[in-house]
Structures are given as structure tokens and as C-alpha cells.
Amino acid sequence: MRSTTASQGQLILFPGAAAAPPPAAPGPAPRRRSRPGPAARKAAQLDRLAQAAERELAEAWRAGDMIAARDAHERARGARRAAELLRAGPRGVAAVIGGEPEAA
Numbered sequence: 001m002r003s004t005t006a007s008q009g010q011l012i013l014f015p016g017a018a019a020a021p022p023p024a025a026p027g028p029a030p031r032r033r034s035r036p037g038p039a040a041r042k043a044a045q046l047d048r049l050a051q052a053a054e055r056e057l058a059e060a061w062r063a064g065d066m067i068a069a070r071d072a073h074e075r076a077r078g079a080r081r082a083a084e085l086l087r088a089g090p091r092g093v094a095a096v097i098g099g100e101p102e103a104a
Contacts, residue, residue, distance in 0.1 A: 043083040050079035 053076035060068035
């Protein structure tokens, strides 16, 4: 059976059924959950190292071992600083260090 109202002469398979809606315009692709990059993963690892060093600092302080406490303090400070530099990226390092960024 041919449709007499269709401009292209389509075959009607199911008389009385509503016509299918036109295909929707393609929208943005569904976003995948983003995985942190290598710098973000390394910064998180450095944060964990700093936390462990701070725990060691507290234990050494309570034990009265000032040499171990100072060593743990330096490791914690260094790890925090390195994580901060990684998060700042190439353009933000000067601001973290305290210098003025040079105009390119």
C-alpha cells in the first residue's frame, strides 16, 4: 500500500501509526569521567608523602628526637613544595617561587 499523502511515496507498513520523529541533531558527546594527568597523580603522591612525614615529625617530637624531627620536617616541607610546583604548572612556577614571570 502506498501513501498518497507522502511527498516521496513512502510505503506505509503500519497504517494508522504515527510517523517516526525526525532524527535528533547530534549533540555533544557524553563526557567521560576524566582521569587526572601524570602531574596531578604525582602531586597527590607527594601530598601523601608529606602527610607521612608530618606523622613521623609528631612521633619524633614526642620521643624527644630533635634530629629525626628536623629531618621529617624537611621532608614534609619539600614534598609540599614540590606538589605545589607541580600543580602550578610551567606558567605558574615563578609565582610559587616568588619571582616575577618574564614576558616572552
